[in-house]
Amino acid sequence: MSNPILTITNLTKRFGGVSAVSKIDLEVMPKETLAIIGPNGAGKTTFYNMVSGRMQPTEGKIMLDGKDITGLPPHKISRLGVSRSFQLNNIFPEMTVQENVEVVLSAYHGHSRKLFNIASRNTGIQTEAVEYLKRLGIDELKGQRAEVISYGDKRLLEIAMVLAIRPKLVLLDEPTAGMTPDETRRTTRLIKALAESGDYTFLITEHDMDVVFDLADRILVMHRGENLFAGTPEEVKNHPEVRTAYLGEEEDEPVEEANT
Amino acid sequence: MSGIGSALLNSLDIGLLLFIIAVGLNIVFGVLNIINFAHGALYMLGAYLAFTLINMVGMPFWAALLLAPIGVAILAVIIDRVLLRFIYSRDVADSLLLTFAILLIINESVRMIWGSGIQVVQPPQLLSGSVQLLGSSVATYSLFVIVIGLILLAGLWYLFNRTRVGRIMRAAALDRDMAEALCINTRMVVTGVFAFGAWLAGVGGVMAAPMRALDPGMGDKIIIESFIVVVIGGLGSFPGALLGAMVLGLIHGFGGRYLPEVNLLLPFVGMALVLLFKPHGIMGKGATT
Amino acid sequence: MKSKILMAILALVIAGLIAVPWIASYFYVFIFTEILILGLFAASFNLIFGYTGMLSFGHAAFFGVGSYATALVLIHLQWPFLACLLVSMGASALLALVIGFLSVRLNEVYFAMLTLAFGMMVFAIAYQWRSVTNGSDGLAGFSLGSFGLGLDLTLGNPSVYYHVVLGIVAIASIVLYVICRSSFGMILKAIRQNPERVSFAGLNVRTYRLVAFVIAGTFAGLAGGLIAPFLRVASPELLHWSMSAEPVLMAILGGTGYFLGPFVGSAVFVLLETWITSFTESWMLVLGIILALMVIFFRKGLLGTLIDWWMEVKK
CATH class of the missing domain: 3.40.50.300 (P-loop containing nucleotide triphosphate hydrolases)
Incomplete structure (x- = not known):
């Protein structure tokens, strides 16, 4: 035990x-x-x-x-x-679905402290973000702004973000x-x-x-x-x-x- | 001894005046969740309206004390209905920006209407002398400010503790969710509260007029002081506003007398110290990021 | 395609900016110098407002301290200009660290009040500490010596000074731009949209806010260091809150959502100021009215409104 x-x-x-x-x-x-x-x-x-x-x-x-x-x-x-989701959706509305996960991943990997890289060229994190989206079955939405996707998809996106810090x-x-x-x-x-x-x-x-x-x-x-x-x-x-x-x-x- | 006595009285009259102004800021913040950056400008407007009514129209001081704050309150209703109504549903930043714009507009309008020079309002005949008190001579007007300040303090206390409207306002200031639950954010209440806050600023302005020279920068000074008061006391707390005002009154009353080289700096030092140890003010709670 | 058009426009603007002293009178050289310096000041402000979502009404503190630092170094030490600018940046960074530490801990209402109050504290110091700051008259009577790096530049010549400003502002803007596009910049944008989610991703939001605040203060200090030799004086007005209002207005005017927004805002602001002050004293009144209108009706700024309009047309 x-x-x-x-x-x-x-x-x-x-x-x-x-x-x-x-x-x-x-x-x-x-x-x-x-x-x-x-x-x-x-x-x-x-x-x-x-x-x-x-x-x-x-x-x-x-x-x-x-x-x-x-x-x-x-x-x-x-x-x-410990990672959590909220009763009301708690995402980054003005970013794309993929960027939402990228933010969490760059926090997890410590990239968030990098001042002089170009985030949009960080392919490692991008690939990883898409993988998390795939796990939740919402990878085809990756380029959409998070605020326009359906309510249910937002909830799934939040779960992807919750999982991305490997809790x-x-x-x-x-x-x-x-x-x-x-x-x-x-x-x-x-x-x-x-x-x-x-x-x-x-x-x-x-x-x-x-x-x-x-x-x-x-x-x-x-x-x-x-x-x-x-x-x-x-x-x-x-x-x-x-x-x-x-x-x-x-x-x-x-x-x-x-x-x- | 006499030095300390008059410094104390001086602190008390500055403190009570600041309380009247800061509590208006607090009420507006409490119920509307906005910091009115133009609050100091409304105070200045009260003083200048009193100047016009007394020196130009020839009214007695008492009439100005009654009318000028009402004028300020009416302007506040117009500001609320014409400008602020657009942004109540928006992000907090927008209300800060808009009241800041209003501050610029009022400041410059005052400069255009009354000029950049210094204007003086005489206290009424009855209050222009001085009396012997605690072994030193004290301006009668100073005592008058203290008396009016205490009357307003008592009135506000009664309003907040003994009337339904006041209790709702006070509760709303501490707990916004409850304010929404009670549905007090109706248009009438919002406008009323904004006007009431402005009225208090106006009263402060008229009271200050015979004590301080009028210039277009006086609103700027008082809004900074009011911020310091609410930060020290705790944003949204009414006893906090009183406490903060008294602390600042003492800093001015004694600082100006005993530490003239750094007296401008002392209020900020006090504020920084409070922030360091009690980020929400001595009597405030909640509201962290 | 879209980015190609954008690059072409940008290249054209830069070429035009470089050519200003050869195609325009001194009057416009001065105007464009001011636009560039205030543009950098506003862009540094927008890092904390537009990107991180913190509305500061005390940004002039860093601008002013930067200008005093350069003036003091020129008066007492006669160091090369580049060294003066580094001192300005250092002094502003230090001040931003202290003010930021006390201000970023609380919510945005507190933040706005505290930055304003601390900004006025710095103003009060400049006003009262006569022996160092010369009180309300400010510091004047300094002159620029060498530039540094062994470059032989006649900085006293407005055209030369304009080109120096253009070069420094360009380099500073590129650095700022990279920061905005970096992973760190992405976190700042995330903080503006949803600070709670960022802290539940394991980041201390307060630290990120503070770092952004210090970076913004440093670049404002650089802009301040550039303005002192241009105005030939470092005075308390540069620290006053009406100076803090300028980057706020410029950012809103140009568009807080775009990196170039504050620069567009600065250009419109300075040109408008020059035009309006030619027939009225009440520039601040116009400023207030414009700010109110922009906030109520055109919250996305000129750039944002233009881009939205362009999208509509293309449909």
Whole structure:
């Protein structure tokens, strides 16, 4: 049994008197895919924000590969191997799709410190960027401005950028939100293939239960900032409290239509 | 002892005057999320309008104190409706650029209308003398500024803590998302807040007129001072504006007296020190990149 | 095809610039000297504004310090001109490091206020530190000696000085251009569009902003070093915020999205200033109105608007 890649103990975030995340303990093993589910406001994004360094935890500890990363700034945590996507697309809108990935790659390789090269002649990085785009199946869009491609493609582009810093741990925040059913199927297939390649460890938050049950090795159910239940997809499906607290609520909610 | 006493009083009247102006800057920033670079120019306009009303029209000082700030507020409504409305939905940089353009326009207009020379406004008869206080003679007008400053301070405190409108404004200044959630960014509120900020600048201008000589550079000086005040106190924080204004008042009150060689530099040194240790100001929070 | 036309136009402009002293009167030699120097000043500003997305209202601090540095070295040490320029760049870089360190940490509203305030601080120093800066009169009465590098140039001759300025501005622009097109420049553009994504790619955005700020300050210092012998004085006006407004306006006027935008802006600005000040004193008023109109209606600047229009025509 190998050591966990991420160990979280007693992680808590309070805003004023309100706890957004409260006393979460979690271990993530290398190469597994762990889904975090819970209704809106359950604290999933706040949880991500703390792990990725966007917010300081009020209490608790985050260890990555045995190293304490609690409260480090985002760029340091990213350097140590945690990479994340956002619920709202977070790309460089005025650059081409390929350049979006090139920026991340030149950051990763340290080319970003070069003042006197010509970026557009950096063929090594360009080839690599196209490879990442191919992996996500969007390489034919490489010359387009990122702001004009479809919503779903933007999400895939962001995943390509997330993967380009060769992370040990990938946090995806609702990767299929707002996608058409077709795009959702495509994205799920892609993430599944990436997970099965054995190169990545994924943390995924997701509203679409089909996607969750399709991808996850384990599921953490959050409710009002707390750990409600953690277990295999089977256990989660059959857990009575989870069914009422979350899965039941899911059925009441109208199925989100694609909004692109 | 008497030196310190009068330096303290001097600090207090400078500080309260700065507070009135800086708090206007803060309110506009808080609700509209723009720094009004023309705020100092509006202050100057208040002073020059008072000069015209008193010296040209022959009105009493009290009437000018009432009318000139209203004039400034009306101009602010026009600026808001004609120019600023184009850029509220745009990037922050555009609002900075546009208010900077307005600053250039007002500065040069003042130079055209009133000339580049120095103008003087006399304090009203009643306030032109001096009184014995703390063992030294103090200009009555200085005391008047302190009294008006304290009245406005109390009024603003009441507005921000005891009225619904004020509480919303204060909350919005600290948390923009909440401001949007409460839907307070309606046109009326935006224009109203901008005009109110300008009104405060105008009041500051009229009050300053008998204390300082009027020249077309006076707005530039005060906007820099206001920036220093809000940076020291914390952008968007009202107690911060008071604190920052008092700190700067003390720097001026004592610096001018005891360190005349470097007195122009002291406010900046104070600001740099605060930035070094408390980047968001003594009472500010949030808003990093 | 498109790039060929562009290169042809550029070559024509450069040939024209070289030929100015032979085809035009001294009046225009002076005007073009000013255009080039202010163009470099504006281009250095645009590295932080147009590329990195930081709006500074205190860029004149570096321009002014550069001009004071050259004036001081000429008065007290009589070094060759090239050495003066290096001192100007060094002094401005150092100042930019200090001001930048305190200013780039916060968001763009703070950044705009702080750069303005610190810019005025430098103005206050120049005004008050009479023994070194000669107060409000500024430093005058210096004259240029040799150029350096063993070149025998009569710098006192406006035509010669114009050619020197043209050469230095050209070299500086090429360096700036390469920086803009480099991997580093690409990161700066990325920071303008989305700083958060850049920091989640593992880069310290603050450091990159600071480096850009120092580079911009250094080149502004170089422009300042060139302006002092041209104006024959280094005065506090060069440090005042109305001087900081000039590169802002030039960049906006020409187009912040293009490397040559600030140079186009500088040309239009100087020609307009010369024309307008010939019949009114209120140049700043016109400046304010133009700035307001550009910001509201032509945010892409003259170059951007022209290119958009050209694209429309071609369709």
